[in-house]
Amino acid sequence: MLLILFLPKKKSFVTNDPDKVLKADKIIFPGQGAMPGCVEELDKRGLKEVLIESAKQKPFLGICLGLQMLFEISDEGNQKGFGLLPGKVIKFKSDYKERIKIPHMGWNSVIQSNTHPMWRNIKSGSKFYFVHSYFAQTSDERLVVGHTEYGDNFASAVARDNIFACQFHPEKSAAIGLQLLENFISWEM
Amino acid sequence: MSLAKRIIPCLDVTNGRVVKGINFVELQDAGDPVEVAKKYNEQGADELTFLDITASSDNRGLIFDIIENVAKQIFIPMTVGGGVGTCEDVRNLLNAGADKVGINTAAIKNPDLVAEAASRFGSQAIVVAIDAKKVDDHWEVFTHGGRNPTGINALDWAKKMVKFGAGELLITSMDKDGTKTGFDNILNKLISESVQVPLIASGGVGNLQHLVDGVKVGGADAVLAASIFHYGEYSIQEAKAYMSKNDIQVR
Numbered sequence: 071m072l073l074i075l076f077l078p079k080k081k082s083f084v085t086n087d088p089d090k091v092l093k094a095d096k097i098i099f100p101g102q103g104a105m106p107g108c109v110e111e112l113d114k115r116g117l118k119e120v121l122i123e124s125a126k127q128k129p130f131l132g133i134c135l136g137l138q139m140l141f142e143i144s145d146e147g148n149q150k151g152f153g154l155l156p157g158k159v160i161k162f163k164s165d166y167k168e169r170i171k172i173p174h175m176g177w178n179s180v181i182q183s184n185t186h187p188m189w190r191n192i193k194s195g196s197k198f199y200f201v202h203s204y205f206a207q208t209s210d211e212r213l214v215v216g217h218t219e220y221g222d223n224f225a226s227a228v229a230r231d232n233i234f235a236c237q238f239h240p241e242k243s244a245a246i247g248l249q250l251l252e253n254f255i256s257w258e259m
Numbered sequence: 260m261s262l263a264k265r266i267i268p269c270l271d272v273t274n275g276r277v278v279k280g281i282n283f284v285e286l287q288d289a290g291d292p293v294e295v296a297k298k299y300n301e302q303g304a305d306e307l308t309f310l311d312i313t314a315s316s317d318n319r320g321l322i323f324d325i326i327e328n329v330a331k332q333i334f335i336p337m338t339v340g341g342g343v344g345t346c347e348d349v350r351n352l353l354n355a356g357a358d359k360v361g362i363n364t365a366a367i368k369n370p371d372l373v374a375e376a377a378s379r380f381g382s383q384a385i386v387v388a389i390d391a392k393k394v395d396d397h398w399e400v401f402t403h404g405g406r407n408p409t410g411i412n413a414l415d416w417a418k419k420m421v422k423f424g425a426g427e428l429l430i431t432s433m434d435k436d437g438t439k440t441g442f443d444n445i446l447n448k449l450i451s452e453s454v455q456v457p458l459i460a461s462g463g464v465g466n467l468q469h470l471v472d473g474v475k476v477g478g479a480d481a482v483l484a485a486s487i488f489h490y491g492e493y494s495i496q497e498a499k500a501y502m503s504k505n506d507i508q509v510r
Contacts, residue, residue: 103380171456172455175426178262218261
């Protein structure tokens with residue numbers, strides 16, 4: 071199942087209807103499962119092109135796989151993404167200096183490397199809930215608005231123009247996560 | 260590394276209510292699941308685990324309403340276990356709002372269930388719960404609250420379940436459960452060092468030092484406890500403050 075949440079005039083709903091996506095004011099795109107399956111489902115439902123179009127214009131919040139999808143390609147199934155942001159999605163390695171468990175699961179600090187309206191009332195270093203085995207590696211450091219240490223120092227939040235995407239789950243990050251979602255609702259372009 | 264060790268209160272539910280009791284006898288009503296979940300969320304719990312201990316099949320459907328109601332109001336991860344037997348059960352619980360589903364006895368009867376569920380819903384959604392008991396020089400997997408031996412070596416089983424796609428392991432020591440003498444840290448360390456997925460330690464917590472030992476001695480990524488929180492002996496904040504004082508990263 072695909073969960074795509076749209077916010078026309080602050081009223082939110084979940085849909086997989088391409089027409090409704092086109093009409094929405096803002097879009098939350100969480101993605102779900104593995105990248106190849108997700109792309110296949112989006113294609114099948116005629117949502118891929120619509121989402122790419124929307125992500126070029128409207129306030130767009132990508133969450134977890136919804137962040138990874140924005141990049142060019144993923145090591146997961148060698149799957150092509152939307153190609154809106156430069157970079158690729160790679161897996162955590164099993165041979166960092168410090169032994170890590172995979173998936174990266176639990177609450178970890180997000181260091182804010184850039185200011186952004188989405189960080190309003192959220193302190194740098196706040197802990198958010200993560201659960202993932204892959205992360206995005208971008209060739210354009212200016213896109214990184216938050217980073218997190220786990221084996222690698224990886225980009226846990228990226229942004230450009232109308233796009234903000236996070237690898238963590240604001241919807242599972244208690245009060246601090248709700249603040250981020252609130253910031254998205256009030257985000258004026 | 261700044262990934263916090265998680266503290267997870269475990270809520271036993273039956274017939275739509277949270278209950279508490281020692282060794283499942285003389286169950287006492289401990290409140291409405293949404294209210295109890297809210298209380299732990301406010302105290303800073305990192306996750307919640309719901310264990311459905313409903314015996315009669317008539318009332319099993321109640322767990323879906325509970326999870327739905329909790330998920331509407333509380334925004335932290337939730338694991339639900341107890342009586343999960345099929346992929347359909349997993350799907351229904353995830354749809355109700357669970358983030359992860361615990362599989363225990365059904366995995367022993369049919370290990371492929373774990374593989375099937377992991378490939379359908381992702382490893383991150385599948386927690387395999389293992390009840391282990393020391394037998395001679397090794398640990399064996401038991402079912403039915405430690406009453407039924409399976410003849411399966413717990414370490415081998417843990418490795419197999421990870422290979423099948425489990426994203427996390429919940430290890431409960433049947434020797435320690437209910438004793439309030441601490442986790443079986445030797446067992447936990449053995450498993451934690453042999454698998455790559457996170458390990459939740461369970462069974463035996465009687466004080467806050469036990470939580471610290473679970474992480475530092477047993478190598479647990481998360482610690483689960485029921486009675487010390489339910490009876491108000493300690494709050495989650497107190498547990499976190501104590502762990503933090505002992506140089507463990509907490510949220």
